[in-house]
Each structure stands twice: as C-alpha cells, then as structure tokens.
Amino acid sequence: MTFKIGLLGLGTVGTGTAQILLDSSGRNPLLHEIEIHRVGVRSLDKPRSVALPPEIITTDLEAIVTDPEIDIIVELLGGLEPARSLILQAIAHGKHIVTANKAVISRYGAEIFTAAEEAGVYVLLEAAVGGGIPVIQALKQSLGANRIRSITGIVNGTTNYILTRMQTEGGDFEDILADAQKLGYAEADPTADVDGLDAGDKIAILASLAFAGRIKLEEVHCEGIRQVSAVDIAYAQKLGFTIKLLAVAKREETLLEAESIDSEMLQVRVHPTLVPQTHPLASINGVYNAILVEGEPLGQVMFFGPGAGSGATASAVVSDIMNIAAVLKTAGESHRLNPLLSCIHQHYCAIAPISELISRFYVRFLTKDLAGVIGYLGTCFGKHNVSLESIVQIGLRNNVAEIVVVTHNVREGNFREALAEIRQLEAIDSIPSILRVL
Amino acid sequence: MTFKIGLLGLGTVGTGTAQILLDSSGRNPLLHEIEIHRVGVRSLDKPRSVALPPEIITTDLEAIVTDPEIDIIVELLGGLEPARSLILQAIAHGKHIVTANKAVISRYGAEIFTAAEEAGVYVLLEAAVGGGIPVIQALKQSLGANRIRSITGIVNGTTNYILTRMQTEGGDFEDILADAQKLGYAEADPTADVDGLDAGDKIAILASLAFAGRIKLEEVHCEGIRQVSAVDIAYAQKLGFTIKLLAVAKREETLLEAESIDSEMLQVRVHPTLVPQTHPLASINGVYNAILVEGEPLGQVMFFGPGAGSGATASAVVSDIMNIAAVLKTAGESHRLNPLLSCIHQHYCAIAPISELISRFYVRFLTKDLAGVIGYLGTCFGKHNVSLESIVQIGLRNNVAEIVVVTHNVREGNFREALAEIRQLEAIDSIPSILRVL
Structure with missing residues (x-):
C-alpha cells in the first residue's frame, strides 16, 4: 500500500518533514509506504536544502488539496490564511489533514473538526504544541483513562529562553529580547511570543483535548513577560522561586465556595508565574518545553523536550502521517474513524471568569x-x-x-x-x- | 459496541483497573463500551476493595481465557507461570492481550508475539515499563519517525528511592533498604529490584521497541546497587555527580574503532552510574521514574512520572484496553492489525559484548x-x-x-x-x- 501526501509549505518544518520521508532507512518501516506526491510552495525560485524532483513542486496550492490521488494533506504554511481555507478545501475533498498550525486550530478548530467529522477524515496536530514532545497523542490515547485535573506547561520556547537568560545573567527584558532577536531565538515582531498569545493558542488546544470540549480562544486569559524585570527575578529567587511563563488549564477545584461558579468550569490562562525552585517545571531552561499533566488516578506525568526546531517538529508531523497511514491500513474499506484519533466533541467548555x-x-x-x-x-x-x-x-x-x-x-x-x-x-x-x- | 474483558488478577493493579472501568464518568467516553465480563482470582475469600458482582469472579482462570464472549484478556497476575501459559492460551483463542507483566514479556516475548502475529491479535504492554508514563506508545507511535539513538532511564522506583535517601540522609545501603522494606517501598526479597534485574527486564522491552528487534534477556548486562556506599555518594556529589541506577540501550556509536564490532550493535545494560548534577535524570528522586529518549531528528525528549502504584499502572492498563477497543471499532470485520500497535520484528538485535x-x-x-x-x-x-x-x-x-x-x-x-x-x-x-x- 502507498499513501500519497501533499505537502503545503517547504520552510523549516516542511523541509525537515521531507528529509525524514526521503531518508527512511532505520526508521519505522511504515515510512516506506509514504510518498511525497506534490509539494506546494510560494516561490519556485527559492533554493531548497532538500532534493525533491522539480516536477512535483508547484505554487498552485489548490491543485494539491483537490488532487484525487492524494490521501493526506500536510499543512505547514503557518498563519491563518490561506492555511484555513486550504485545510477546509482538502477536507471537502476527503483528504486527511496533518498540521502544525496552532493558530488555525485554536481559532478555527470548531469549523475544521466539524467539517472533518462530516467528511470522515482525521485532522492530527501533534506538531502544533510542544514540537517533538508527544503530548497530544498522550492526551488523546495514553492518558485517556484518567480524569484530567490540570495541565501546566512551559510551551513557548522564546519566552523561556528570555526568562532563563534574565535569570542566569541578571539582565532586563528589553536587552535580552534584542539579543534573542539577533540570535534568531525571537522574531522581529515578538508580540505573539512575549505577550503570551502563542502560549494561549497552545493551552487552548491542550485544554480542549484534556477536557473534551471546545475552547473559545477569546476566553483564554493571556499575560506576557514584558513586565517581568530583573528586580522581580532576583527577589523571586531570594524567596525560593523561578519566574516562568506558564500556560495553565485546570478544573475549578481551587475556587472559593462561590455559588455562581460551576465546579465543572475550567480555568485556562497564560501568565508569568513564580514557580517554587523544587517544582519540576522550575528547572526547564532555555528553548525547551515541558508539559505537566495531572490526572486521577495517574498522578503527575511530565513531558520534556525541544518545543520547536525543524527536526523536532518534523518528527511530530511525520508521526501523525504514520498514524493515519496505519489506521487506514487497518480499516481497509470500512473507514470508520478511530474514536481516539478523531475529535468529536461539540460543546464548548465553560471558562471561569478570571475574577473568580x-x-x-x-x-x-x-x-x-x-x-x-x-x-x-x-x-x-x-x-x-x-x-x-x-x-x-x-x-x-x-x-x-x-x-x-x-x-x-x-x-x-x-x-x-x-x-x-x-x-x-x-x-x-x-x-x-x-x-x-x- | 461493547467490548468484554476478562481480568486475570485482582491485586493492586487489578483493583485499580476495575475501579477505573466501574467509575467511567469524566473519562474518555469509549470506556462506557468496555465491560468487565469475568475476573479470575486465586482465592474467592479475600476481601476486595472494589465492588464487583460475585458471580463474575472465579478461580478458574482457564475458563476465562477460553470464554468465547471475551474480546480482551487483561493479565495482571505477575510472575512467569501461570501468566505465560494463560496468555498463550488466550491468544490461541483469538483474544487480544493487555499485560503489565514485564518478566513474562522480556523472557517470552518472542514466543508470545509470534503467536499473536499468527492469531491476528494485539499484545499491548504500556504498564510493563514506567507505570503510568506513556513511553511504550510513544516509542511505537509518536517517535516512530526517528532513528532512535539511545534510551536512558530510571525505571526502578525501589532503587531510586533507596539511592535518593542515601543521597539526602547520607545513610548506607543496608540500613535504608531495611527501612524501605518496613515502609513497603521494597519487597521482603529485594533481589529483583536491588540487583537490577527488574530494570533489566524493562530496558530489554524498551530496547526491543526502540530498535525494532528482539533482545535476548541473558545478553542484558545487569549490575545492582548493593555495592554503592555512602562514601561513594558523598564523593560523587563533591565531583558534581548524583548516583542513579540507569538502564541504558543505545546504538554502538561510542565504541572504539574495534574492527570486530558492527556499528549496528546495541549496548543494553543496567548499572549504578555517576550522573552529572545538571543532567535531567539527576533530579529524578524518590519512587519516580523517568525515561530519556534520544533520536534523529528529534533530539532529546524525557518522560517523567510515577513508575508504579495502583492508579498509575492501572491508567496505563486501561489506556491499552481503550486502544484495542478503538482499533477494533475502526477495523470492523476486516481485522487487519495496525502496524504501529502490533509487533512484527522477527530478528534478534546483536548486543555488543560488555568488554567492548x-x-x-x-x-x-x-x-x-x-x-x-x-x-x-x-x-x-x-x-x-x-x-x-x-x-x-x-x-x-x-x-x-x-x-x-x-x-x-x-x-x-x-x-x-x-x-x-x-x-x-x-x-x-x-x-x-x-x-x-x-
């Protein structure tokens, strides 16, 4: 059996993905059955660090998502449009989707998953949160027996890099941000990272999986790290704390006995936090990500690894492609969706107001x-x-x-x-x- | 659809498993479709902390593994026999298997997986290594795109508890072992734990998954922690190290240019190790387990969590049951095995002699x-x-x-x-x- 993929985007992650698929020896043998059928790019003239036959590369992205030969569309364009429209079009044409696009999923997940459910296709997004850390599959499958109590994560590498340097060097935010931009650890427009919006997209996705409901992104409370100063970091350290930008989703157990608050309400929020130095998240430094999941009866498990980068993110992308290929092989013609891989919840989670x-x-x-x-x-x-x-x-x-x-x-x-x-x-x-x- | 399970063993993990299945609200909805059909125990008279209808409990374990109504046998007896024979008999009767039995899998894996392949059934074993930490599924699925370079784990909670107390209290091995036995953290016969044999079983299983080949348990080099003294721990600390019992499986990249050694050979070994205090494994304390996986292009990911205990291990057992149920739902009548969940490798990995x-x-x-x-x-x-x-x-x-x-x-x-x-x-x-x- 051969599974044909259409790859949208040949940037860092797209290139990493193609590299894995073109060099599959020593990896899972299922990869031999996956073929890059077409690749969509913005410009044909850009030099590429991966050797793909030129005839499969095109700038006509629509031709890829509608190509009847393609089984799986791998969307690695980033950004909201045309990513969203292409994903929806691909679904309408019966393609399964693998995406690393947290911005699209956190904003348009409802629309995309409803369409996918109707079309009977999968939308997998392991790479959207935590780069190569397999936390999405864990929440969908391995930890499914649990009642999840909370997810607490360091899910943005840029801010963790800045905070780590502020901690070790004693420098102030603006100076280290400028240096991080020079070194390529922060973007020219750092807003999405330093204002906590990227982490907000990610915790919305994690919360949705952990608590089996949809999350309205506008209800996620996001604070960034611009206000954190060297003085705060030094004084927090004296008190036994390290300052981290945490993304938190939890059931409302810590609310006061406020009558107006349903105990099933969730908190979903991103903010700089004083973390006790003995806490496992306190020692996650640099661009690394870590996600701590607490559930009943499991207790706590933590996942730690590179939250970004070509290889790590491509590892997650390809694992999703393999997962779909494996399920398609199993299902044969019957094509019933695996309930642990598909996303079927329709309701929105109630989010507690931050004031409570x-x-x-x-x-x-x-x-x-x-x-x-x-x-x-x-x-x-x-x-x-x-x-x-x-x-x-x-x-x-x-x-x-x-x-x-x-x-x-x-x-x-x-x-x-x-x-x-x-x-x-x-x-x-x-x-x-x-x-x-x- | 309802999936009927036969539960063998109602000890700590068996009880935890039954508790999750009997109290499924707030967990994955797939659990509603899983029914405990029969439970096999050694003695009917023992008081149980889980409310099961008495008529489904029996001491006739063979009647369970041959019951035509049962889809999945959950083997939680521990020990080699009758666990091995019952698993093989269940497979011969077309049942899928979920087991937490690292001793049986590491010794009789070849026989069991060959039989399962012939019968077209799954044998899942998430709970056999790392308790509730979902490392097995990660190796089978989420990390499958990678060439795994190494697995380095703290996979035995008892020895890590003893070493942690030796480190914090400065005590000697024998005294702390005796205390750990009193507190229930070590067994009356501590051999399997303190001599590294339990960790050996586990690294053999992890190596087999990571490097896609069978491992002969007798080729795994095991040293325990009996020889580690308070003096060593104190001096290691001065040198910047913490002593941990590590289980290691890696490709032979660090061998000298010995002509006799194939570069595809593996090292698989368990021994007390001086770990740099800055290494992520150095701060894993008490009964916790952690497994660090290194792969290309992923880099390093680490999984951390409770390595034992009723709830954590039951979480892993139930996730395997759910995985099988989900795949059976998807497959319908076609019943082709999912290549990422089944185990098909036939060859044995070549293990480098320890002298090299x-x-x-x-x-x-x-x-x-x-x-x-x-x-x-x-x-x-x-x-x-x-x-x-x-x-x-x-x-x-x-x-x-x-x-x-x-x-x-x-x-x-x-x-x-x-x-x-x-x-x-x-x-x-x-x-x-x-x-x-x-």
Whole structure:
C-alpha cells in the first residue's frame, strides 16, 4: 500500500518533514509506504536544502488539496490564511489533514473538526504544541483513562529562553529580547511570543483535548513577560522561586465556595508565574518545553523536550502521517474513524471568569512615602479580603522605595479591587509587576 | 459496541483497573463500551476493595481465557507461570492481550508475539515499563519517525528511592533498604529490584521497541546497587555527580574503532552510574521514574512520572484496553492489525559484548600502603591503555587509605584487565566500588 501526501509549505518544518520521508532507512518501516506526491510552495525560485524532483513542486496550492490521488494533506504554511481555507478545501475533498498550525486550530478548530467529522477524515496536530514532545497523542490515547485535573506547561520556547537568560545573567527584558532577536531565538515582531498569545493558542488546544470540549480562544486569559524585570527575578529567587511563563488549564477545584461558579468550569490562562525552585517545571531552561499533566488516578506525568526546531517538529508531523497511514491500513474499506484519533466533541467548555480565580499574587510597588504606605497597603488589602503573607521593602532608589507584597490564596476579583483603590493613593508611584505564585 | 474483558488478577493493579472501568464518568467516553465480563482470582475469600458482582469472579482462570464472549484478556497476575501459559492460551483463542507483566514479556516475548502475529491479535504492554508514563506508545507511535539513538532511564522506583535517601540522609545501603522494606517501598526479597534485574527486564522491552528487534534477556548486562556506599555518594556529589541506577540501550556509536564490532550493535545494560548534577535524570528522586529518549531528528525528549502504584499502572492498563477497543471499532470485520500497535520484528538485535564498551569509570580502592600504591595504580592502568582523569586519596581509616580513581573514556575490557592485575598487589586491601560515569 502507498499513501500519497501533499505537502503545503517547504520552510523549516516542511523541509525537515521531507528529509525524514526521503531518508527512511532505520526508521519505522511504515515510512516506506509514504510518498511525497506534490509539494506546494510560494516561490519556485527559492533554493531548497532538500532534493525533491522539480516536477512535483508547484505554487498552485489548490491543485494539491483537490488532487484525487492524494490521501493526506500536510499543512505547514503557518498563519491563518490561506492555511484555513486550504485545510477546509482538502477536507471537502476527503483528504486527511496533518498540521502544525496552532493558530488555525485554536481559532478555527470548531469549523475544521466539524467539517472533518462530516467528511470522515482525521485532522492530527501533534506538531502544533510542544514540537517533538508527544503530548497530544498522550492526551488523546495514553492518558485517556484518567480524569484530567490540570495541565501546566512551559510551551513557548522564546519566552523561556528570555526568562532563563534574565535569570542566569541578571539582565532586563528589553536587552535580552534584542539579543534573542539577533540570535534568531525571537522574531522581529515578538508580540505573539512575549505577550503570551502563542502560549494561549497552545493551552487552548491542550485544554480542549484534556477536557473534551471546545475552547473559545477569546476566553483564554493571556499575560506576557514584558513586565517581568530583573528586580522581580532576583527577589523571586531570594524567596525560593523561578519566574516562568506558564500556560495553565485546570478544573475549578481551587475556587472559593462561590455559588455562581460551576465546579465543572475550567480555568485556562497564560501568565508569568513564580514557580517554587523544587517544582519540576522550575528547572526547564532555555528553548525547551515541558508539559505537566495531572490526572486521577495517574498522578503527575511530565513531558520534556525541544518545543520547536525543524527536526523536532518534523518528527511530530511525520508521526501523525504514520498514524493515519496505519489506521487506514487497518480499516481497509470500512473507514470508520478511530474514536481516539478523531475529535468529536461539540460543546464548548465553560471558562471561569478570571475574577473568580483563586491565586497567590506577588506585587511590586514603587512608592514615595514608605512609612505611611506599608500600613495603608495592609489595611486596604485587608478591607478587600486579601490576606497577605508578607510586605517587604526590597529597595530604595531616587527616593522611591520598592515594596513587594506576597498574598495568600485570594480571589482575583477582590485582589484587583484592592489594587484599584491602592493606585489612587498619591504616595504610590507605580505598580510595575503583578505576578502569580504557583 | 461493547467490548468484554476478562481480568486475570485482582491485586493492586487489578483493583485499580476495575475501579477505573466501574467509575467511567469524566473519562474518555469509549470506556462506557468496555465491560468487565469475568475476573479470575486465586482465592474467592479475600476481601476486595472494589465492588464487583460475585458471580463474575472465579478461580478458574482457564475458563476465562477460553470464554468465547471475551474480546480482551487483561493479565495482571505477575510472575512467569501461570501468566505465560494463560496468555498463550488466550491468544490461541483469538483474544487480544493487555499485560503489565514485564518478566513474562522480556523472557517470552518472542514466543508470545509470534503467536499473536499468527492469531491476528494485539499484545499491548504500556504498564510493563514506567507505570503510568506513556513511553511504550510513544516509542511505537509518536517517535516512530526517528532513528532512535539511545534510551536512558530510571525505571526502578525501589532503587531510586533507596539511592535518593542515601543521597539526602547520607545513610548506607543496608540500613535504608531495611527501612524501605518496613515502609513497603521494597519487597521482603529485594533481589529483583536491588540487583537490577527488574530494570533489566524493562530496558530489554524498551530496547526491543526502540530498535525494532528482539533482545535476548541473558545478553542484558545487569549490575545492582548493593555495592554503592555512602562514601561513594558523598564523593560523587563533591565531583558534581548524583548516583542513579540507569538502564541504558543505545546504538554502538561510542565504541572504539574495534574492527570486530558492527556499528549496528546495541549496548543494553543496567548499572549504578555517576550522573552529572545538571543532567535531567539527576533530579529524578524518590519512587519516580523517568525515561530519556534520544533520536534523529528529534533530539532529546524525557518522560517523567510515577513508575508504579495502583492508579498509575492501572491508567496505563486501561489506556491499552481503550486502544484495542478503538482499533477494533475502526477495523470492523476486516481485522487487519495496525502496524504501529502490533509487533512484527522477527530478528534478534546483536548486543555488543560488555568488554567492548567504552565508558568512564569511577573506582574506589582500599589500600594499605598509600605512597607506593598511587604510582602503581597509574602505571598499571597506563599499561592497559586506561587513561586516567584523576587519582585522589579521599579518606584514611584504621590505617587503610581510600583512593578514588576516575578514568577517561576507556574500553571496558582493558579496564577489567588492569583491575585484575591491580587486585594481585599485596597493598590493595579491596575494591569496594566500581561505578560508571555518564
């Protein structure tokens, strides 16, 4: 049996994918049955580091997704369009889909999976989260016996690289971002990474799989790392914490007994977080990704590996192609979808409003009048039911004192109300950092 | 569709498995289609912590594996017999098998998989290695695009618990073993764990999957942790290392240019190892397991989680049951085996003789005549082409000096010859520890 694939995109991941498929000895023998039938690119003139017969390369992407000979479309274009339209068109033509496109899946997953279900085709996306780390298949298959309680991940390599360097070198965000851009670890427009949006796309996808429902991306709360400063990292370290950009999805067990909150509600959020140095995620450094899954009766498992890069991501792409080929071989003509590989949930998960979440917070204030302010902070937080663990002055510069407050577990709404009131105080110069504590 | 399972064994893991299946809300909906049809136990009188209808429990295990209504036999008896015979009998009756039995699979895998191939049934064994960590499915499916270079794992929780306590408390092996036995972390007869045999079974299974060939268990080199002492742990720590019992399977890339060694040969071995403190495996503590897989083009991925326990192991058992049920649903009547889930390799992997391996070694000597001995050690190792990194006196007790030698990468055969010669020297009292360095 031979399975013919149409490859859309021949950038880093596309090239890595083609390289694996063209050099299959020593890999799973199923790869011998997979053939690159056509490759779609934007420009034919670009030099390529993979030797493909020129006659199979085309700029006519539509001709690929409608080609009756092709079984599987591998979408590695990135971006929203034309990726979304081509995926939908391919599905309408009965093609199975393998994609690494987290942006398309997190935004248009509902549309794409509904179409795939109707057409009886698979849409696999192992490469969309965690690069070569096989976390998607684990959530779909190996961990399926569990009630998942939470997923906590470092899923953006760029921000983890920046935070790791800030931690080891003591530098500030802007300088290290600039250097990361020079070195190719951050893009010229770093918004999607540093503002937590890429991590938001990824946790939406993971949450959808773990909790078997659709997630509205606009309900995912995203904060990035721009506000994290060298001062925060140094002080967090003194307190026994490392600052990481965490993507979190969990069932609402930590909510206060708020009557309005359904216990089946989810939290789905991305934010810089103080992680205890003994926590397994605290030691994940550089561009590596790690995803910690907690379930019943499993307990905790963690997956760790390269979250990006040509080879790692291509490894995930090709594993999806193989999975589809293997299932097609098994199914023969009957073509019933494997319920563990297809995506059939129709409902949307209810996401708890961020104001109802319970967290510990770390806040750094700059203030002009130290003596009065510490008392005022204590009183004001107390008034709003925000119980404090500590208020400490950590620095004094140009007559401005730095004060760090760490709270106990408090309701976010109360905490925000207290902060709003505190901001009114003349003596408060600014509140440069508000971070959560794991 | 309903899939009927016959459960053999209702110990810790069997009970955990039944609990998941009887309480399936909030888990994957496929579980609703799985029914515990019969349960085989050794004694009907034992009190059970899971509520099963008494009429489905029997001591007649053969009646279960031959029951025409049963689709999947879940073997959780442990031990070699009657587990092996029952598995073979079930296969002969066309049942699919799910097992957690590493001892049976590592010894009788060839016989069992050949029979399964002939009968057209699956034998899945996620729970046999790493408890709830989904490493088996990753090797079979998600990482299949890679050429695997190496697998390095902490796969025995008992020894990792003992080594972790030796590290944190500074205690000696025998005392902590006795305490671990009292606490239930080590068995009354701890041989399989502390002599590395359990880890040997597991690395044989992992190597077989990663390198797509059968492994003769007797060719797996196993050393346990009995010889590891508090002195070694303390000195290793000073050198920047943590001592772990590692199970290693890798392609022979580190061999010297020995003409007799095929580059496709494997190393498969278990031994206490000095692991650099910065290595991801160094921080895996207590009863946790971790498995690091290195492949091309993937790079490194690590899986971390509970390596044993009722819930974690049952999670893996049930995921295998679900996988089979899902594939059966997809396949309908056609019943062709999924090539990624079945095991079809017939050949045996060639295992390199341990004498040809290249490693760094740590050796601790007790000697009576310090001055002469250090020179002699240097000369003797040199004569056998064993290049040394350091010779250091680390202690002196009752007129006996402790000397630690750390070598560069050397051929194990040469190293052993040098040691044999050194042992002859009158001044050498004993050689209490020989450990490898990662």
